[in-house]
Amino acid sequence: MTQWVYSFGAGHNEGRADMRNLLGGKGANLAEMASIGLPVPPGFTITTEVCTYYYDHGQQYPADLMASVKAALGLVEQAVGLKFGDTEKPLLVSVRSGARVSMPGMMDTVLNLGLNDATVEGLARASGDARFAWDSYRRFIQMFGAVVLDVDHHRFEDIIEGVKLDRGVAEDTALTADDWKIVAAGYKDVVAEATGKPFPQDPEAQLWGAIGAVFGSWMNTRANTYRRLHDIPANWGTAVNVQAMVFGNMGEDCATGVCFTRDPSTGEDMFYGEYLVNAQGEDVVAGIRTPQPMSALRAKPGEKPMEEVMPAAYQELVRVRAVLEKHYKDMQDIEFTVQQNKLYMLQTRNGKRTAAASLKIAVDMCAEGLIDEKEAIKRVAPGSLDQLLHPTLDPKAARKLLSKGLPASPGAASGVVVFNSDEAEMRSQKGESVILVRIETSPEDIHGMHAARGILTTRGGMTSHAAVVARGMGRPCVAGAGGISVDYAAQALSAGGNIVRAGDLITLDGATGEVFLGSVAMIEPKLSGDFSKLMEWADKVRRMKVRANAETPLDAETARKFGAEGIGLCRTEHMFFDPARIGAVRQMIMAEHEEGRRAALAKLLPFQRSDFTELFRIMAGLPVTIRLLDPPLHEFLPHTDEEIAEVAVGLGVEVAAMQRRAADLSEANPMLGHRGCRLGVTYPEIYEMQARAIFEAAIAVAKETGTAPIPEIMIPLVMSKRELDITRAQVDGIAAQVFAESGTTIEYLVGTMIELPRACLTADSIAESADFFSFGTNDLTQTTFGLSRDDAGKFLPAYVEKNIIPKDPFVSIDPEGVGALVKIAAKKGRRVKPGLKLGICGEHGGDPASIQFCETVKLDYVSCSPYRVPVARLAAAQAALDSAGKTDRTA
8 A cells, every 4th residue: 555644753754865756855854854853843744656646637636645644644733732723722734845856936835724713812822922823824824825725915915014004114023913813804805805715714624725736836837947947857746744833933032044054155164044033934035024144253233143142042053054964964955943942943955056165065075074075076066067167147236138048058248239240350359348149150150259258149049050159169159039139231139129239238148048238247257176176086987088079279278278188079161261261162162173173172271281280289199080071062152242253253264153153052951961971972172181181280290299199080971881981082092192291100090970860770881981980969869850950949948848858859868869879879880890989079968968878878988069078077977976876786
């Protein structure tokens, strides 16, 4: 028979901290605190399984639940010597939610449950304090009315404000028992008017109404949104905790508060929190009264710290703080009540904290011997490191929201709006901070994106061109801000009735996707010694290497600074858009014969050789994976009449001929068209030039430094072994020529980018000709799902919201489809070549969940944008520890 209810407190503890999946975090920790002797009011927890049952059975409860709740309530009555619904000594209870992971403020709570017109009089007599009793009753009516009966809480606020105005007082604490009776009567009238029924007087009906409201709040809008943002499955459900009330509102020797065992902002080992005398919990968070500090050290002039006002209760809380940290071995977020100078613990949970605090607490607790290095590694969320690597908006700064898009690249930036890349570059050279605003970016915007402090687009998703390039550059980016309309002709954007013109200031928050009018104050990142220490520990335990996606010297230097162990993806096409080169590139593309293409490529060879020379120098003997030209030809085509005329002059042909050639090269679906290795097959001279530049640069750097680089030449978009054979032969042939010319040989590898489903399914055949595979999961996701990553942002959020897919597959790898193909390719490839090197270089290489998947497939490395390298190092370490833990458990 299923146990639906678990009791805690008064020596009857059926739960433990490790039962959070069943009891929720709050219920599990209440039982745990009670079991280690802390003062916890008795109560019981209705399990998360009841919530799941409730939604699976048309919002009906299990048949035996009511009897289980009645029995558990009886144990509470015995423990406190009070009876639920009794008119002389009434037991009052709180009803609180409790999911397995903390969802602060997302679900509902009801306090003082059990009060009615009769029991309030009994409470007044039993306590000897009518004011306290009626204050509790009006609180219950308001909370039950808002949470259970869905009455607008503002209607209650209007009544209490009216009474305070009549009495000429500002604080709730100044109202008398008679005042609270008037407020309570007004509240009941509001409920009757709103619901058409009198306020419920039956305590048992109140209890089941509150339990149903908590289960119902699991599916409310804010909870659904929170779960979506934090990847919390809907089928986890919430528990319900019913607990005997203790009262912080019985007078001046009573209080309520919330505190942290360490500072959640800085991680400093200092008791941190706030409390209120003569109050209940909602008063602290509602902002109706100004809370006071816990510690005298934190107190400002005129404030009354708990340490001085309630010294005995404070010292007991300090003792509890030490007990909890030693027991849970983590910083705790505590809720407490003091009733007539006696301390009661209402909740403890691992406290939420900033990235800086998370880092410091983990390292400090390791030094204190509370945890070891491996546990310290697990304590820091890899994604939170973005807060340490990029500027962030000052949380205290004023701001006015203009619109919101996708948080495509973290960090914050303010600057003047510009609408084209040339202007961005020009104004940046004059020392101005600029935000480049485009409907969507293209490779030709590279120079403007590099010059800008931040990038804003109205189209595109998390793996759009703007998002990918911005992350690689470390630029904040908000993409797909569909609420913004851009008018290039008018040099203005508009959103929500606001018009922003070129030259006006805006601020981007790339971590949230928000766009603000004007300039918002920022906080610059600070990397402490704790960061280096944690990274050192992570590097000791991780199995996978971490490389960077980089094609410029700045990218490469940034990657090395953050600990990259090589370059996993150098996109050579980004080098081609430099203004000094684009003319020759267009001549090469537009030439109708090989002779013209080779002439143009000869102009590009010195540039490419110089590019690779710089990268090889910076990487100093580390592997550098260079992807040969990949993008569709249309990206390089001249667009304007002026550009077409310029190419015609360079090639010595008529403009009309160039116009015809441009039309011939245009494609209806270019991302699935003439690109990748298809260029190498049809125009072999392109890959030959690039291979020559690579080998000549590598040999030059080997002679210069005495350390030979390790080029890994990657053929993109291969779908068959024959394609790789043809293009590999070109590379090997050029290698032989350069080695003969220079009298020097170097080690190199030739592999392929696996980014098509067919390549995954025929990986055993392709592996015969490949030295390595690198999974290009951006394109593999597109081709597997049949989605355009630049357009899917318009509907993917709806798919996530409707649970069609759990998350955006361009942000985190889809394990069932794309992941399955990766597993197939890895298994087939290594069956043919057991030592085949396997890596991933799509945007998923910087996503912690995707890195966890990569560990299960036993890839050799992940590659990500330079600023994500620390994130990937920590995520890879956590994945290795998790994998080792699973192995230990199954051994």
